[in-house]
Amino acid sequence: MSAKKLSTALQTPSEAALPLSKNSLTVLERRYLKRDSEGKVLENAVDMFRRVAESIAAAEDRLKTGNDAQALSGEFYRMMTSLEFLPNSPTLMNAGRELGQLSACFVLPIGDSMEEIFESIKQTALIHKSGGGTGFSFSRIRPANDVVMSTKGVSSGPLSFMKVFDAATETIKQGGTRRGANMGILRVDHPDVMDFIMAKRDQNVLTNFNISVGLTEAFMEAVDADGEYDIVSPRTGEALKRMPARKVFEHIVDLAWTNGEPGIIFLDRLNRDNPTPHVGEIEATNPCGEQPLLPYESCNLGSINLAKMVDEKGELDWNKLKEVVRLASRFLDNVIEVNNYPIPQIDEMTRANRKVGLGVMGWADLLILLDIPYDSAEAVQLGEKMMKFITEEARQASIELGEERGAFPNFTGSVFDKKGAKPVRNATSTTIAPTGTISIIANTSSGIEPLFAVSYVRQVLDNDILLEVHPLFEKIAKERGFYSPELMKLIAEHGTVQGIDEIPEDVRRIFVTSHDITPEDHIRMQAAFQKHTDNAVSKTVNFCNTATKEDVSTVYRLAYKKGCKGVTIYRDGSRDMQVLSVGKKEEKKDEKIVPMESHKAGKKRERPRALKGSTYQMETGCGPLYVTINEDNQGLFELFTTMGKAGGCAASQCEAIGRLVSLAWRSGVQARQAVKQMIGITCHKPAGFGDNRITSCADAVAKAIQMHMFHEEDVAHTQAGGACPECGGPVEHEGGCCVCHACGYSECA
Structure with a gap:
């Protein structure tokens, strides 16, 4: 130098x-x-x-x-x-x-004895405490109801132990900077594979895990031939029975289409590129699979x-x-x-x-x-x-x-x-990793993903609405004379630059986003980088909400054909709790995308004799909190709370919250304003409780309101991955993870 x-x-x-x-x-x-x-x-x-x-x-x-x-x-x-x-x-x-x-992440072995399993749980706790994520293969654990010679009893199976790992992860605070993330893998020839595939149909279980099925070459060949494959005992190595490969494959596709999991990993390809086979076999990956x-x-x-x-x-x-x-x-x-x-x-x-x-x-x-x-x-x-x-x-x-x-x-x-x-x-x-947060620091696009948006709305704590525009697009728009704040807002509402005539066609062509690109094009790009990457490529294949299960199946087969080592897919709107982020503006009154949203009024509305509503159970540090939300014909009207444990300060404070929220709604305050005041308030546990990561009773009320405001039938109107639990900004599924580009929150970190 x-x-x-x-x-x-x-x-x-x-x-x-x-x-x-x-x-x-x-x-x-x-x-x-x-x-x-x-x-x-x-x-x-x-x-x-x-x-x-x-x-x-x-x-x-x-x-x-x-x-x-x-x-x-x-x-x-x-x-x-x-x-x-x-x-x-x-x-x-x-x-x-x-x-x-x-280090970002680690893989730990899991043996078939109680001692080995709980030693791994202890090691997981130490890793999570240090800020790392963990990957595991549960394939060596004998299946449920298999014999346990030492006790003459029966095994509870790998899924039961996964829940213990999940609970341990939920309990551990990672130094206030990164929370625990896990990858759980089970071989497709394990006797409990069907239970594993179905494990996250209930989204309230294994909330700290990404899960992937480890597929073998023999299995994929059987899928192509519409044949059967062996189910093998991990304890004895003997073939126990044969199963129709295509049926199992279709179940994987069905669940992935439903909520994005399980992903798939081609185990034989991982070991084909294992540089040290004399040291051991590769059975697992880090949480995002790369x-x-x-x-x-x-x-x-x-x-x-x-x-x-x-x-x-x-x-x-x-x-x-x-x-x-x-x-x-x-x-x-x-x-x-x-x-x-x-x-x-x-x-x-x-x-x-x-x-x-x-x-x-x-x-x-x-x-x-x-x-x-x-x-x-x-x-x-x-x-x-x-x-x-x-x-x-x-x-x-x-x-x-x-x-x-x-x-x-x-x-x-x-x-x-x-x-x-x-x-x-x-x-x-070399490895292609998801770069969610560091790409925000670098002010650049994430990994090898396409743009998640050209322009989007970002809400900040002082209730201001900020319009974020991709810097290269803003530069080109100003240089070529078609920039205007109104156009940038239109793009944010539209969710894409495609179909907007004010934008020159050549500009529209290069500013494509993840939802403008076909799933097949996602896979082709992943395969192009995988061809010369030592390890693997982390990437999410995005589908529109109307994609079919056959579309998912086609992409999985294409990924196998093109030489990918694994695939993560996400169908837009396929998970609960999605709220408006990038794109669609509030629809016209007759479309009623948020039919229960209150309108501002000059005086407090009177309560009718009968109201309709819903009750939501939220897990908090004080126990279960039941939040009831009622509406009149103008929108949200009142909110009641009931603690699972009767009496005490928590119950009285929740009652006070309910009364104040009800008064606010009846006086014309919009629901999202109440949510923004309460969401993220922390009481006992910064990492949060339950699937919704509830940090306090006030946070629970806010998230119950969000759940009520955006019913499943409205999910098809949303884009991207929902709302950030920390700042309310848009969340995108990319690189096998959920990332907020507004504040840097990452589900996998």
Whole structure:
């Protein structure tokens, strides 16, 4: 590094000098910056990036590489503050701090004995406490009603133990920055597979789990041939019976169409690319499915912002991309070295294989900058070329790190060793991860997902309505003279730029969103990146609400045919509790999208003798709370509460809330104003209780009102993934997860 470059890198600009949006700074303050015991923020964004850069560069001294750690710190700092690369969230949060746990997620083994199962639960608790997510295969647990020789009793089966893991996750608070997330996998040939497929038909169970069925090549071949496949005892390895593969496949499709789960993972493909088969078999992945891991391995991830890889001529800067890939690869290998792992087994296994996952974000923004439609053959071809280049350069960087520092300890006997390849530092180099929150910090599109919206409405705490417009679209609209606040509002109401004649056709063509793109195009893009990715690709295939089960089946088969390692789908409006976010404005009166919404009036409405309504059971820290909401012919009229436990302060306070809300409604206050005043109020448990993550009795009342306002028949009118439980902003299903682009909330983090 030249003296001039080093001097520039080590300058410490003010926070205002960083290319961070207002929203980026808000997310950093809420989730990443260091605080004291009283919650006071102790650093700004500049301090955070400096803290991370210095901590990761310190590995050079620990490894005795002879490199200048201070100079490298400057390079890391420049790379992050220019938003060319960002590591996964735990690294930003914890590097250089006491916790020091820098990995996003882990896979733990689950054996078939009570001792092994509860040891895994203990290890899960330690991981979640440190801020990590966990993946498990429950396939080794004997099925329900199978014999237990030691007690002469019968097994309760894997699903019963999944519920214990789920309850443990619900109980653990993750240091106030990240909550627990789990992936549960069961092999398709397990005797309890049908119960597993149906497990989340009730959305009140396994709320802390994503679940996926592990499909085998034999199963998929039987599906294609409309044949049968073996169901195998995990205890004895014997085939117990045969089942019709297509029937099981159709059940998976049916539940995925219903509520997005289970996903599917092609187990044999994970092991086809297992670089260390002599160490073990891959049975599970991290919570979003992009990182197949052996038991006790961790994922250490980071993403390159492709939107920053365009030069002044508007062309791809391959040399710059190469430099960032090389530097980011060194950064991630250093992360493994300075990481403070939550349990010794993870420390040992992670260092033995040294897997890293360098991925990308800003893909949709890059395509816009290059004037290439996302759903075009040109985009798919570029995606494949791009990922091939990144993986080749990352592999070369790993070879050079191997020469400098030594190969990963399990290299002997690995696929690299058997092929006679040069020693490499890392068993894997690339992964396409969901980048929900770090892409918000970088002010770019998430992972390889298309845009979630061009313009959307964002509500803030002072009851103002803010219109968020994609910066590239706003820039083009102003340069070409068709920008107006009214048009931006129309786009937000319409949910897409398609069909709006005021926008030039060539602009509409490149600003396609996730719901403008066919599911088949989603899969083609995923497959293009998967072809040259060491690990896997996290992506959500979005369907419109009117999609059929056959549409889902077609996409699953296409994903298998195209070489994907797994698929996550989401059909718009298929889950309960969706409320208006992106798009549709309130319909005309005769459409009645929110028929019970009160209209402002000049005086309090009188109560009629009879009213209609509904009662909702909400789980709170004080016990079950029953919220009854009644309407008159003008809309919401009154609210009553009943505590499951009679009497006490909680019951009286809930009664007071009900009386005040009723008075407000009868006086003309709109329901959403009452919701915004109460939602998110915290009492006992910041993580929340139950499926709706109730944080207080007031929060329970607010969420009951939301449930009442948006009945199932109205769900088809909504777009995207619903409302953020923290800020009320729009939530999008992407990368196998739910992300709020307004505040950075992530369901998987």
